[in-house]
Amino acid sequence: MRQFFALLILPFIFSGNAAIAAPCCAGASTLPSLITGDEAQNFSAAFSYGTVVGDAFGALDGRLPELRDDHSNHEVRESLTLNYATLMTDRFQVGASVPVVGNQITAGSRSDSKILLGDVSFTVGYEALPEWEYSVWKPRIFTFFQGVLPTGKSVQVSESPLGTDVAGLGQWQTNVGAAAIKRWSVWDAALVVKLGRLYSQTFESSLNGVARVGGSWGWSASLGGGYSFGDFFRAGASLEPQYQSPQEVSTSVTTSMTSQKLVWNTNLTATALIGSDSSLVLGYSDQTLFGPAINTTLARTFSLSFQQRFER
Amino acid sequence: MKKIGFSFGGLSVAGYGLLMALANTACGMSPLLHHADSVDGVIPTQSGSANDSVGERTSACEWSFPTVGLCAHHVWMKEPDRENEGSFRLVFFKPDQPTIAVEPSSVSNTASVFVKLWMPEMGHGSQKVVTIPAKDAQGANLPGEYDATEVYFVMGGTWEIHIQLKDASGNVLDSAKINYTAK
Numbered sequence: 001m002r003q004f005f006a007l008l009i010l011p012f013i014f015s016g017n018a019a020i021a022a023p024c025c026a027g028a029s030t031l032p033s034l035i036t037g038d039e040a041q042n043f044s045a046a047f048s049y050g051t052v053v054g055d056a057f058g059a060l061d062g063r064l065p066e067l068r069d070d071h072s073n074h075e076v077r078e079s080l081t082l083n084y085a086t087l088m089t090d091r092f093q094v095g096a097s098v099p100v101v102g103n104q105i106t107a108g109s110r111s112d113s114k115i116l117l118g119d120v121s122f123t124v125g126y127e128a129l130p131e132w133e134y135s136v137w138k139p140r141i142f143t144f145f146q147g148v149l150p151t152g153k154s155v156q157v158s159e160s161p162l163g164t165d166v167a168g169l170g171q172w173q174t175n176v177g178a179a180a181i182k183r184w185s186v187w188d189a190a191l192v193v194k195l196g197r198l199y200s201q202t203f204e205s206s207l208n209g210v211a212r213v214g215g216s217w218g219w220s221a222s223l224g225g226g227y228s229f230g231d232f233f234r235a236g237a238s239l240e241p242q243y244q245s246p247q248e249v250s251t252s253v254t255t256s257m258t259s260q261k262l263v264w265n266t267n268l269t270a271t272a273l274i275g276s277d278s279s280l281v282l283g284y285s286d287q288t289l290f291g292p293a294i295n296t297t298l299a300r301t302f303s304l305s306f307q308q309r310f311e312r
Numbered sequence: 313m314k315k316i317g318f319s320f321g322g323l324s325v326a327g328y329g330l331l332m333a334l335a336n337t338a339c340g341m342s343p344l345l346h347h348a349d350s351v352d353g354v355i356p357t358q359s360g361s362a363n364d365s366v367g368e369r370t371s372a373c374e375w376s377f378p379t380v381g382l383c384a385h386h387v388w389m390k391e392p393d394r395e396n397e398g399s400f401r402l403v404f405f406k407p408d409q410p411t412i413a414v415e416p417s418s419v420s421n422t423a424s425v426f427v428k429l430w431m432p433e434m435g436h437g438s439q440k441v442v443t444i445p446a447k448d449a450q451g452a453n454l455p456g457e458y459d460a461t462e463v464y465f466v467m468g469g470t471w472e473i474h475i476q477l478k479d480a481s482g483n484v485l486d487s488a489k490i491n492y493t494a495k
Contacts (some may be wrong), residue, residue: 058433061470073394108395161439163466206440213435249435253474253487259433295433297467 032123032146033083033095036181039277039309041086050077050285050301056293058259065293077299078102079118087312091130095123101152101167112164119152119168128178139182146194148173156203156211171213172199189225190238196220198244214248224267232273239290240265263298264290281305373407375475375488380420383407384475384488392463393495399461401446402427402475413456416477423480427460430472430489438466465494 035042052075056065079102085095099118105111129141152168159165177194200215224238244261269283283303287293373383384404392398402425404414416422427441439462446457465471471494476487 055468057469060433066468110395155434155436158436161464161466211436247435249432251430251437252484253428253476254430254432254472254489256430256432256435258435 032121032125032144032175032177033085033097034123034125034142034144034179035085035087035093035095036140036142036179037309038312040312041084041310042307043310044083044305044307046079046081046083046281046303046305048077048079048081048301048303050299051075052077052297052299054288054298056263056291056296056298058295060259065288065291065298073108074104074106075297076102076104077301078104081118085123085125091127093123093125093127095125097121097123099152099167103164103166105162105164107162110162112160112162114160114164116153116165116167117151119148119150119170119173121146121148123147136184137182139180142179142181144175144177144179146175146177146196148175150201154201154203154213156213157205159205169198170203171201173197174199186228187225188228188236190222192222194220198247209252212250214250216245216247218242218244222267226269234269234271236267236269236271238267238269240267241290259295261296262292262294263287263296264293266290277309277311279307279309281307373410374490376407377416377477377486377488379486380416380422380477381406382414382416382419382486383410386460386473389459392465394465394468396464397461398463399459400463402443402458402460404456404458413454415455418455420477420485421479422477422485424478425458426476426478427463428474428476429463429465430474431465431467431469432472433470434467438471439464465492468494470494 033044052068054065054067057063079099081097081099083095083097085093087093098120100115101118102113102115104113123144123146125142125144127140128143129139131138131140148169150168150170150172152170153165154168154170155163155166156170173196175194175196177192179190179192181190182188196218198216198218200213202210202212204210220240220242222238222240224236224240226234226236228234241262241264246257246260248255248257264287266286266289267283268285269281271279271281273279281304283305285299285301285303287296287298288300372385374386375384377383382404383406384402386400386402389399389401390396404416405412406414406419416425425443427443429438429441431437441463442461443458444461446454446459448454471492472489473492474487474489477485479485
């Protein structure tokens with residue numbers, strides 16, 4: 001049982017880091033730093049490398065998503081995310097996630113790269129429905145509250161013409177959600193839903209002047225499953241739509257409503273236990289396979305995550 | 313393969329060569345994406361369309377400033393693309409005399425002309441546009457004409473080109489906008 005959950009929870013950790021949002025787009029991941037296994041604490045470090053391969057335009061634009069054919073333009077996103085979670089009681093837990101984001105953008109003769117702190121988040125989780133004894137149908141259910149701090153630089157205060165210094169939304173954000181996990185022999189399934197609120201914020205920069213960005217709602221969900229090969233390997237897949245409602249943006253020049261944002265992440269993972277308390281996850285996330293996609297860049301991202309668990 | 317300018321812990325150098333190559337494969341099959349250069353009729357193949365006025369100088373009142381009683385139109389000197397900055401000549405005129413350039417300061421308290429690029433659906437701008445009075449071959453100012461330079465759209469999509477007429481205190485006397493589709 002312990003090995004199974006060690007295999008199963010890692011894709012959750014991975015998933016939150018794999019889909020790096022565009023500098024101008026929603027970036028909330030569905031899954032926060034959360035313990036869903038039997039350990040007392042866990043720590044993970046996840047590195048991801050993603051390339052923007054296309055653009056999806058706003059709802060009013062009328063154009064279908066486009067592939068970036070021009071190979072003189074490159075937009076690379078890397079991230080290193082450190083996650084930590086610990087049980088406070090048998091069922092309560094707290095966690096935190098600290099991402100460091102690297103952007104490298106080349107547009108013809110222009111090129112720039114920067115590494116910055118992203119949006120730091122913290123999580124309070126509660127195991128609402130434990131699995132004290134096996135049930136054919138009853139899943140384990142975790143509920144969580146997530147707060148996201150505006151530590152990442154927003155596009156509204158970007159000083160870089162190419163936007164390489166954008167590392168987050170730069171707005172306070174709170175999310176509530178639940179994760180349901182179930183396994184049947186070597187098969188498993190997981191459903192995670194999250195509802196979030198992005199709070200209004202006023203920004204000031206030399207490039208954009210003063211801009212007030214209004215609040216908005218968002219949601220994301222992840223439905224996935226996996227198959228375990230013995231006690232040490234697991235392959236999994238999940239589909240993860242993310243939505244953000246329009247925001248009012250006011251500057252000295254204009255007041256406008258942004259388009260809604262929608263992107264679908266397709267996540268594939270391969271997990272291996274490399275000891276009794278450690279695991280590696282190799283993952284691939286693709287935002288070009290399912291749609292519709294609205295008002296976002298579209299990326300393909302590879303990720304490698306290491307997790308260390310500390311038993312009770 | 314493109315060289316990566318930075319890495320985390322050496323991973324992008326030692327272990328990520330293959331991953332980088334795969335992630336960079338923009339020609340991978342996708343049911344969602346269309347090629348920007350496709351001619352299937354779905355994706356507009358004309359880039360850089362600002363209303364109907366791109367290219368030849370016209371007398372169309374692209375930007376209307378009713379408070380100061382002026383219009384403006386523009387002529388691209390160099391149209392921007394995803395790689396390069398562009399620039400355009402901005403010409404102010406009275407609606408009933410479209411062929412005669414009029415300096416905004418001669419009919420109002422305008423002290424400066426300000427150009428801003430704005431992407432409404434994304435809710436952000438682009439790099440700062442430098443706007444200076446246009447000059448003739450001898451270096452003399454051309455009244456009523458301004459050159460907007462360093463025009464660069466950070467991403468493709470529908471943008472707005474805003475023009476504001478400001479007084480000496482920075483107050484906006486009048487403003488107008490047009491739409492522009494950046495490829």
